[in-house]
Amino acid sequence: MKPVSLIIGATGQDGAYLARLLQARGHDVHGTSRAPETVSTSGLDTLGITLPLHGLDPTSPTAVAALLHHLGPARVFNLGGQSSVGQSFAEPIATLTSIVTATATLLEAIRTAAPAVRFYNAGSSESFGDTGGVPATADTPFRPLSPYGVAKASAAMLVRSYRESYGLFAVTGHLFNHESRLRPPRFVTAKIVHAAARIAAGSKETLSLGDLSIARDWGWAPEYVDAMARMLDQPEPADHVVCTGTSMTLEAFVAYAFDHFGLDWRAHVTTDPTLARPNELRSSRGNPDPAASALNWRATVHTQELVKTLCEGATASLKTAS
Numbered sequence: 001m002k003p004v005s006l007i008i009g010a011t012g013q014d015g016a017y018l019a020r021l022l023q024a025r026g027h028d029v030h031g032t033s034r035a036p037e038t039v040s041t042s043g044l045d046t047l048g049i050t051l052p053l054h055g056l057d058p059t060s061p062t063a064v065a066a067l068l069h070h071l072g073p074a075r076v077f078n079l080g081g082q083s084s085v086g087q088s089f090a091e092p093i094a095t096l097t098s099i100v101t102a103t104a105t106l107l108e109a110i111r112t113a114a115p116a117v118r119f120y121n122a123g124s125s126e127s128f129g130d131t132g133g134v135p136a137t138a139d140t141p142f143r144p145l146s147p148y149g150v151a152k153a154s155a156a157m158l159v160r161s162y163r164e165s166y167g168l169f170a171v172t173g174h175l176f177n178h179e180s181r182l183r184p185p186r187f188v189t190a191k192i193v194h195a196a197a198r199i200a201a202g203s204k205e206t207l208s209l210g211d212l213s214i215a216r217d218w219g220w221a222p223e224y225v226d227a228m229a230r231m232l233d234q235p236e237p238a239d240h241v242v243c244t245g246t247s248m249t250l251e252a253f254v255a256y257a258f259d260h261f262g263l264d265w266r267a268h269v270t271t272d273p274t275l276a277r278p279n280e281l282r283s284s285r286g287n288p289d290p291a292a293s294a295l296n297w298r299a300t301v302h303t304q305e306l307v308k309t310l311c312e313g314a315t316a317s318l319k320t321a322s
């Protein structure tokens, strides 16, 4: 019998890559979506992944309990909810509900009806806020700056509380920014590389961006899902930071991307203050060493190589579209 893994929110970037990884490892992978009839499955389709997609509102205790009873999963990966920090400023309550209430509902269903389930919670580096240049670890205090960060910090605290109070195997991976060709253009890396590819192909557009001075620890999503899976394979549950340990400014990212296409970014990019966030996390970087020693996992794709890979993906998708 194959172990059953359930991915809550399976249609996003991470859900698609995680489904591919778990299937390759012999798991019977099921996914959920709030609206499976209408949701875009383009990420799963791009990777050639098929899996049973169940309709689920993860904030509904009865619906969650019924699905866990029906599938009997050994592992549950909680990847659902709002994923855009920018959007969380416009929709703080929906953000909190989709992250905090959903995580609480899943934990409570596991505690009461399926306590042997191993539970992975998708946390975020946004929980830490500005660490003053000190690379964050799982022990860094939470000082979130966005409604999204508040929600992710709260969900992570719930996970720790259920682990310590009830003995559940429940863990949070605090993932730093991680990108791929499955990223939609509401995220800045996809916005940049697709615009640069179009401009290189003859488009006369100008790319408008917010604050170019911010810095992020950007990694490669397909390898980050391996860290998630490993966190549930450990003898003891523990939270981890998942990151590269290197960071670069958005301006450097833009420069590398346009340079990949033989373009000078200054001729094609403008800044628009309305794209800046009400409260901006200026710089973000994690410490990769604890995950390396505990999970035997380390990011291999860094900065310039990441930009190059994303640019190649943008070129390929432009060719497919034309």
Ligand SMILES: C[C@H]1O[C@H](OP(=O)(O)OP(=O)(O)OC[C@H]2O[C@@H](n3cnc4c(=O)[nH]c(N)nc43)[C@H](O)[C@@H]2O)[C@@H](O)[C@@H](O)C1=O
Pocket (backbone or CB within 6 Å): 082, 083, 084, 085, 086, 123, 124, 125, 126, 175, 176, 177, 178, 186, 187, 188, 189, 191, 208, 209, 210, 211, 212, 214, 216, 250, 275, 276, 277, 280, 281
């Ligand atoms: C770790 C974290 O990582 C991601 O959240 P994010 O960091 O907000 O990602 P992003 O690509 O939207 O912004 C990155 C930075 O780029 C700045 N920026 C400038 N100009 C534009 C711009 O035009 N668009 C966008 N989107 N950002 C811009 C923006 O202000 C921010 O400083 C999610 O996976 C999230 O789920 C998560 O957990």
